[in-house]
Amino acid sequence: MKRIAIIGAGASGLFLAKKWSGREGGEVYVFERSRQVGTKLRASGGGKCNLFNTSVLSACYNHPEFASKLLEKVSPQRLWHEFEEMGLQMVADEEGRVYPLSQFSQTVVDVLSANLEENIHFEMGYEVRKVFSQDGLWRINDYPVPFDNVVFASGTPANMIPRNRKDYNDYLKDFNITVNEFQPSLVGFVIKDYPKKLSGCRVKVIASLYQGEKLIHSEPGEVTFKDDGISGIVILNLSAYYNRLKDKSGCFVELNFLYANPDYDVQAHLRKYHSLRGLLHPKLNALYEREPFDVKKFKMEIEGLYDLAFAQVCHGGIALDEVDDRFALKKYPGIYVTGEMLDLDGICGGYNLFFAFASALLVAEG
Ligand SMILES: Cc1cc2nc3c(=O)[nH]c(=O)nc-3n(C[C@H](O)[C@H](O)[C@H](O)COP(=O)(O)OP(=O)(O)OC[C@H]3O[C@@H](n4cnc5c(N)ncnc54)[C@H](O)[C@@H]3O)c2cc1C
Structure with a gap:
């Protein structure tokens, strides 16, 4: 029996949990700092949640080559199909922006978080401050259960309350990886x-x-x-x-x-x-x-x-050459990274959620 920890019940963490729900041979523990899941998903797209775009262009990301390789593996059409399979009905506007048919972001959070099977456990109000290896397994804070795999899905300090938390993602400090400084992006x-x-x-x-x-x-x-x-x-x-x-x-x-x-x-x-x-x-x-x-x-x-408190996303994060094409940390086998924590950011129009979901999809399959 494999045990997997997901740090963060945001867009990518929830998507992963949904994909792993009911999968045999795996227990999944989702650690979420706040008391609710999908906080930024709810705020997305002015409360309507612009999930992705029907034509995601790699040039609209800060690292087009990386985005282009990702798009070869996960197309917007594939993501549409994934959400449809989960029971979400969607609609695209004339500029290709995809929204839930309900035009209400809570619908997306509900589809991702409702009816999860018994192998998915949530630890709400639980802030991960330390991740370390012990006897070939990964440990989180003083949590009693060790893990085979850990997924870093804890996002960035963009649009955070309390504002500008300097200790955001502090648990990364114990890892010998390049983390480019977070800068506000999609901001005035x-x-x-x-x-x-x-x-x-x-x-x-x-x-x-x-x-x-x-x-x-x-x-x-x-x-x-x-x-x-x-x-x-x-x-x-x-x-x-x-x-x-x-x-x-x-x-x-x-x-x-x-x-x-x-x-x-x-x-x-x-x-x-x-x-x-x-x-x-x-x-x-x-x-x-x-x-x-x-x-x-x-x-x-x-x-x-x-400042960051007004930004929709962050520029910066874990350098892209730290992960392989399945989003595993090259230096730390067993650890994966999804979503905005990575140094890939795109423009408005569904680009950032697309990346959160697409990276989670590849990790789920890996
Ligand atoms: C106002 C607003 C509107 C947006 N609109 C859109 C849009 O319409 N379309 C689009 O594509 N993108 C949009 N975005 C961007 C998009 O929401 C994010 O890029 C996306 O949510 C990132 O997903 P993620 O899984 O990486 O992180 P998040 O969704 O931010 O999830 C991270 C989770 O980790 C938790 N966490 C953090 N640290 C810890 C810790 N130490 N321990 C435990 N849990 C922790 C957080 O509480 C959070 O729940 C918007 C963002 C904002 C702020």
Whole structure:
């Protein structure tokens, strides 16, 4: 009889438990720090849970080559089938984002955590602080049962309460592996000399990230002006590309407020109407009247990112060359890693949950 420990009952930990439920010859113990399972799953996709995307592109991850190899093994279609087999009905929107048909994230948590067989045991409110080997088996804290295998599925400190816990994943310290520092990703930008009068304004734009003259990434979407910076899905995506830059100097966001008609002749409009009030959001127009700016190239210099507590995911984590293609730690046989703890992060649209589930699927099969 094999005993397996899963550290964390989040997206990847729950998926694993579901896959191993009822499997003969294995007892599975899931250790979860908090009192509930699937906390981030519930929060995902604004409470609707964007499970994955029907066309996951490897280029949308920080390590495209690694993602591309993963996609050869687990396609979105395969994941769809896996969830369908679990009894989850899904629907994809026009941009390929897959949601539960119920449009409610709790449905996903329920499907993954309900009706598990007797070989799955949960230890709730149990924080793992130490993992060590003894007599050829793995031990967790002072838990009385030893384990043949351990799966690290404890995620990252992104969006955590209490905020910015410095001791997150502290149990990794006893392992001789490279863990790249966690940085907030899919998060807003704090802007230098921010025009506070725009605070509260929400507009559609084409947003572009530049470093000096170089265009790093551009896409259309809705931007929200906060008290000292900007947010919104399009900005979160830019933050993922910003994080990939080693040197972040000279970065700025350029907003084109004429998203629907970038060729519109603003000068002709001004000559005819003597104002941009018919063209811009009132707050932008008020700013323009005080201090005219290029409405197709509104530059905002990046001071930095909002902190981890506001981030959807973390950039950084266990270096990808520490694991083999089945997500086992090369230096520590018997230990596996899934999900966000690994240094792979993607853009919004289901990319991060896709990775959590796909990595768990491969571990489950291994
Ligand atoms: C607000 C928000 C919205 C999001 N929306 C989406 C979306 O729509 N689509 C998408 O693809 N991604 C989304 N994400 C990202 C996605 O939720 C995560 O990438 C995913 O949940 C990671 O799964 P995981 O299994 O690696 O970790 P998690 O789901 O974070 O699970 C880790 C679990 O481990 C537990 N844990 C931590 N430390 C310990 C310990 N020492 N001992 C025991 N237990 C421990 C934690 O309490 C947690 O339950 C969103 C994230 C946030 C915060």
